Amino acid sequence: MNRNIFIKNSLLAGAALVAGEANPLAAQRLPRKKEKAFNMKFSPEFGIFKEVVGKDLVEQIKWGYDQGFRAWENTWLARRPVDEQERISKTVQQLGMEFGQFVGTMNFKEPTFASRDQAIRDHVLKEVRDSVEIAKRMNTKYIHNVLGMADPKLPWDFQMANAIELLKRCAAIYEPHGIVMVMETMNHKINHPGMFLHTIPQAYAMAKAVGSPSLKILFDFYHVQIQEGNIIPTLDYAWDEIGYMQIGDTPGRNEPASGEINFVNVLQHVYDKGYRGFMGMEHGISKPGKNGDLAALAAYRSVDPK
Template sequence: MNRHTFIRQSLLAGAALVSLDPMRSAANALNLLKEKPFNMKFSPEFGIFKELVGKDIIDQIKWGYDQGFRAWESTWLARRPVEEQERISKTVSQLGMEFGQFVGTMNFKEPTFASRDQAIRDNVLKEVKASVEIAKRMNTKFIHNVLGMADPKLPWDFQMANAIELLKRAAAIYEPHGIVMVMETMNHKINHPGMFLHTIPQAYAMAKAVGSPSLKILFDFYHIQIQEGNIIPTLDYAWDEIGYMQIGDSPGRNEPTTGEINFVNVLQHVYDKGYRGFMGMEHGILKPGKAGEVAALAAYRAVDPK
């Protein structure tokens, strides 16, 4: 029996137990994991385990700590009221956890970094400046900024030049505060056709051109597997410019072990290279309800590096 089959059968067995007595079996499964910290800094997002925990955001963080998570992230944090951000930050701090990335500027409709439209570029810098205060409030140094759509009216090299110039200006805003902007490549084939930044070599070239400690790559395994594949060699080549990672299996963008990526090998490789940073859990859960969420927790235990 190969590794993938073994893990899948183990998870199916766990889900079957939950189906016999959902509340008792889910509780038993969770107690087995309680207070055993993960080696990898897996970082859940709000709502990922809502069936087991409920909708209260503070309860979700506390529950996550009990299950061994020592970090948290929230893509849409900037949309939450300041009072809510403060509650999140206080809870994370009191538990001795770390807060990872949130999005500072995001546009999936217009060329932003690739464009020379001054009004659009000014708005990007306005949002970049505003994100500094949120980062301070959350005691995090990672801000994820989306580079927008490609500009079909401009030759590719002009777009690259525009993006590099704007990235330099953003990095100059972040540098005095020790903040790191991370930029994520997004696949064209399934989720985000037309986005400007879509490959790791492209991101690597821009990071090198900007040459700032406040600009790094967000390496999202899901997007990279779809757009490029060749995960480990690509990761190794870009290693010195990678500042943050996110996880999600392909196809489906669900938890590890539900797709084709060998996360046991990949995460062990990352860990052995010395990465101790965030591993954001930006994905869905394959199966519905409590059974699916218990299976996802078991999957993370199965792929946690040694």
Template sequence: MTLSRRTVLAGGAAVTAASGVLAAQRPAASNAAKFGLHFAPHEGSFASRGGRIEQIAYAADQGFTAWEDNEAATRPVAEQEAMAKALSSRGMKMGVFVASMPKWSQSRPLLGGNDDAEREGFLADLRASVEVAKRLNADRMTIVTGFLDPKLPIDIQTARVIDVMRRAAEIIAPTGAAMVMEPLNTRTNHPGVYMQTIAQGYAVARGVNSPAVKVLADLYHEQIQSGNLIPTLATCWNEIGYIQFGDNPGRNEPGTGEINYATIVRWLKNKRYAGVIGMEHGNSVKGRAGEERLIAAYRAIDVAAGEGA
């Protein structure tokens, strides 16, 4: 999930609303062509360029048209507003932020468990996130469905998760936004989580049957857990509301692992996917050399996909 939890990348420096306004008004520094899809770097992708607002400006200059910030809900209101203004001024879309986060050290919540208080806490997180989404002009927010209860049958837990997601949909649907449930791998990063595959997320989303509850297809996690990426995307497409990239092994930029991202990008372009693709991974090389390599990696898959279309 969030890069700060995994310590993949260092976070950028905090910024004030005033500095955000100045950076947002900075003219473009290059004529880089826009990418063919809405790839979204995040704070830390271009850490050498300065703080959050400076990184957004730099990303826009390189042709990126979206931005992702998992930790946005934890930032002061003034910083959220400054980020939204910076994105708007550069014509960039806001990707996901995390609306509800498990307590990893405690393996909680158990949304399918016997304790209603844990489900109420989850719903309280969502109510608070509605205002964050409005400030950020975000129409997607990430939720993690917590951990498995080893004492209860999985079918009981699934029924309860569907029930609480229906209640969550009642909170989010009036805003026009959607929660995207993120399946996580258990083999490398997150043992014990409830939702482990895109297919499992699809089953829950179909049970909820609401445009406000969709699946976040993080292809790094899915490659580890199940593989078969394009057929899985195709089968579950109607319930997928957001996509994230990251190569495996290592969870770095495309081209550093085993996933053929050029083929996936070609498939997404053929599907006319217009949503955001979060670049939720690290840079394989530190510093500016790594940032340049990151940009080149996305140019390579974008161009290769275009040539093969």
């Protein structure tokens, strides 16, 4: 290379480096490397990759998009201020992503759906009505409602009848808006002893009894593996009533490939059956720091269906 050209280029490179140091935002304006989109609609939750990308909500979504994620979810969204919800929704829609589930009503202390306590049931219905406006703001049709504790004072069949009646009222609120309530089974053995809804057959029976397109099952692989096992046959039997899925390995409730579930086979099976819905990433990271986050990201590439 001509010596004068070499010196000129070196000076230009040095000037650019100094400018970058003087203005930290300059580096952020550089084009980000964009990875191939995942085939499965994996949907991260805020904070799952915070060691790599930081705490800013918008930056987390943008980073997720660059890594190939085309969806997002946030369980605790309803607790966020409206302006924050709008900021999240705007970012998701500008990127052409989709927003999945958030929780409309949740109670881990009292019988809600299983009980006949009118004050509690009225409160549930108020939160269900309030969740409609949040769903519209987020441009999503999926709302996750938790069915509360079992009622030890009532025979099981009475509890089921109470829950089905309240689920019908929830579905009637959601149907005119095209919204789907999803209900999640939660394991008794490790995380949620005493919860009313804890098996897929129970959820399936209630979905069939309600008979509404606005009520479906949230199939969480972590909970199902702990409570029941037999994942693929259980999933196949309940297939027509499953509206949403969430992922997490066991033991530990961490990313795929960190535990005992063969997610390569399970997710390929789900994909081959035609599921193109959300796969919510509701779990922790098994290893600490940035390397742990990046290892979890690599794990998702390894289990993405073909």
